[in-house]
Amino acid sequence: MKNLLLFVVLAGFNINSLFSQESKSSASDKINWISFGEAVEVAKKVDKKIMIDVYTTWCGPCKMMDKQTFTDPEIIKFVNEHYIPVKFNAEQKDPIEYNGKTYNLNKEYGKPGKGAHELALSLLSGQLSYPSFVFLHNDFSMDEVIRGFRKPNQMGKVLKKNIEKDTKEK
Numbered sequence: 001m002k003n004l005l006l007f008v009v010l011a012g013f014n015i016n017s018l019f020s021q022e023s024k025s026s027a028s029d030k031i032n033w034i035s036f037g038e039a040v041e042v043a044k045k046v047d048k049k050i051m052i053d054v055y056t057t058w059c060g061p062c063k064m065m066d067k068q069t070f071t072d073p074e075i076i077k078f079v080n081e082h083y084i085p086v087k088f089n090a091e092q093k094d095p096i097e098y099n100g101k102t103y104n105l106n107k108e109y110g111k112p113g114k115g116a117h118e119l120a121l122s123l124l125s126g127q128l129s130y131p132s133f134v135f136l137h138n139d140f141s142m143d144e145v146i147r148g149f150r151k152p153n154q155m156g157k158v159l160k161k162n163i164e165k166d167t168k169e170k
Contacts, residue, residue: 031070031079033087036096036119042084043138049166050136051083051159054090054120058111059130061149072152075159082163090120090130099140135162 034042039050053070055062069075079085091114096103103119109128110116116128123134124145135143143166146158 028080029073029076031076031085033085036086036088036098039084039086040098040140043140046084047138048082048084049138049143049162050086050134050140051079052086052088052123052134052136054088054123054130054132054134056089056091056111056114056130058114062131064149065131065155069150069152069155072156075152075155078156078159082159088117088120088123090117090124090128091115092117133158137166 033053036052039052043050053062053065055065070079091105091110093105095105096117096119098119103117103122105115106118106121107115109121109126120128124132127147129147131147131149133146135145137143144162150158
């Protein structure tokens with residue numbers, strides 16, 4: 001009887017520790033994507049570069065990036081540590097206020113029937129290509145734009161090179 005009671009107590013402890021470990025790890029098992037508007041506020045408080053994933057809902061390579069690259073533990077850790085990560089749908093309909101200007105969806109650009117958001121057009125200098133990754137300095141000045149699908153090892157090199165470049169310049 002004592003053995004059975006000990007087994008039940010230990011089994012309960014192991015299950016509780018399993019769940020507590022799972023909830024602890026879930027906070028860092030994904031990139032902490034935020035909106036552009038949130039990034040403006042965060043950048044006032046945190047000295048990090050901004051990385052904007054410019055995507056569309058119909059873009060196959062964008063979906064592959066989400067499934068393959070942005071689920072890689074090393075990419076997740078590096079992005080969360082070194083960047084303010086922004087997910088930006090280039091066809092979103094919501095207006096964005098930034099720097100005294102309102103950016104809206106422009107139906108004349110982009111995929112027919114979808115349009116392109118004016119902020120995406122501005123960030124990508126009118127060259128719409130998905131996915132695109134826009135790197136901005138903390139003051140929102142342009143750093144660089146990288147276009148196209150990247151496997152985790154390729155994206156890791158891009159991310160590290162971008163940070164190292166800034167470190168060398170300082």
